Amino acid sequence: MRPVVSPSPHIRDSVTVEEIMYSVILALIPAVAAGVYFFGPQVLVIIAVSVATAVATEFAAMRAMGRRFRNDGSAILTGLLLALTLPPTVPLWIPAVGSFFAVGIVKCAFGGLGHNIFTPALAGRIFLALSWPAIMRTWPEWVGPDGITSATPLQLWKHQGVITSYAKLFIGNYGGCMGETSALALLIGGLFLIARRYIDWKIPVSYMGTVGLLMLLLGQDPIFHILAGGLMIGAFFMATDYVTTPLTGRGRVIFGIGAGVIVVVLRMFSGMTEGVAFSILIMNAFTPLIDRFVRPRVYGVGK
């Protein structure tokens, strides 16, 4: 027998890419359930189209590049996340086009999992919002604070100065994207990921903390701004995407603070009401720079 020779270490922790991806998918199930509960079974159809397109696109792109397709869960996750950022009223070609763009252009054209610069689901959402703004701004009707409304809490705040109640924002029975309305559902998933150490608490805490603090300083209601809109799904599930965020703890805090500042600037001083997607994409672009300059202190150096 010829013994096998391989470099140390000879044992490995059991964690795999698949385990991580499917855990994040698992953590999104409360948000999916809340979406179905508040907006109806159409939510599941949109998710199915989005996920199927994402996986099919990845399969085709990998084939086209002569690489092996591997269902590691990352395409499913991108499809799912994209669907959750869409209004529940969109026609079915919207998730299909969005997923195709997210996986085909934003992820695979840059080299596939691990090589993309921007968070695919968010880039897909932005692509849809810029291309079909009317469709992406149509919300289901809800009984709002002053009668029937088809606006999101952030739109009500911006245009009418109306603050939706915390309880409503926490539970999620108001108009918005399929997966972003229920803070409770997102919190359950996010805390699960933090407890199991799949994501670093530093990003959601620094991100939401910065938004809350700056809004307070600007005389706004900080709790409202943390609960309303896409901040929570962004903070727990988008800004924690490994590939497009910094490698170090300190880098992640900088990422979170930067994204938080951008959200506040956009919500307060631009025509936009939301700002979460742009804030994360802009910070994605800074990630290589942050990793270049924000590094841990090397043992035995500079102390």
Add this chain to the structure above:
Amino acid sequence: MFKRFRGGVRLPHLKPTANIPIERAKPPATTVVPLKQHVGAICEPLVGKGDRVRTGQKIGDSPAQLSAPVHSPVSGTVVDIRPSPIPTGEEVPSVVIESDGADEWMEMVGIDPEKSSREEILARIREAGVVGLGGAAFPTHVKLNPPKRVDTLIINGCEGEPFITSDHRLMVEQAERVVEGVRIMMRVCGAERAVIAIEDDKRDAAERMREFEDGRITVALLPARYPQGDERHLIKALTGREVPAGGLPFDVGVVVNNVATAKAVADAVLDGRPLIDRVVTVTGEVRNPKNLLARIGTMFSALVEECGGAAGSPDMVIAGGPMMGVAQWCDVPLIKGTNCILLTRSRAEEERDCIRCGRCVDACPMGLMPALLASYSKKRMFDRCREASAMSCDECGCCAYVCPSKIPLVQYIRQAKAFLREAKK
């Protein structure tokens, strides 16, 4: 109470031989004694083909300061001097001795360390061929004679890698001898205090060692966390001091020695006994895993036979532990630095693309960014590797251990280090 070192990982407590007493292995019929088993200069053989030797007789030595002599582990006849592969992966000239089965020893005379000078004791330690038995095999007489004043002697009983239990058993069974060695070491290196560091998965060893605590020698029970047994991190955990990059422990007033080395020092000084055997854990997929007191130069195959042979179908033989041990490609002799022989099955794991999860960065005890170092190394951007302190890597393996993409990070960093070392010349 203790400072925690940065990063590290919690490894599974897999030590099936922890409660198995040390057993004496049969002196083998043929031994292969490499003339270099240590850090430093290779020894010149002092014997020739056909010479008769006795157990404990010096058979190789070097005039270099950084070296350590080697001794015959059996009595018998020198049949050959030829290059042999050794567990570190090198190939070095080795003295092959056919045993006569009599195990006839050289005469041994100890000295009283209280009545001897520092120099006399150091000469004894050198003459007995004592080197660091934790794996690195640095000559002990050099380590105990630091060019700077030291105040603390740390005795390393961490043994944090899975499977290895040789130091654990030594502490449980020969605590007194270990402490005798510690006292001699303190006297020689001038340290006022000695701390015996033991991880909390070896409470029985700590209890035994505690019986010998006095004002100057204390036992520190540390929470188990790999690689605490790496001297740089152990120093940090116990004293809060940090060895400067490129420096050595004496730069921060510390000398670190392994428990088995302390025992070998006691044997060398008190009994005049050279280092011709050591405790080695033979474990993994063997029929009866054991802690063997085996003669240096015994072939690995003979030690595995001593444990009833392989069980299951291992296809790897590792010298050392699963984190830092070296996979062997052929049968090799036991050398002074070998604390474990592990038989295991290889895992065919495909390397995937880095998903930048940052687990390696969190795990690196040196504060490096292994994912970046590996990607630079892969692209042959070695100047970037140097900039990112690749040379500080101790190859502890934490990064590759935690990597979900199963990237052999340590190997990429090793390649960068080798290139940078070569470029420096």
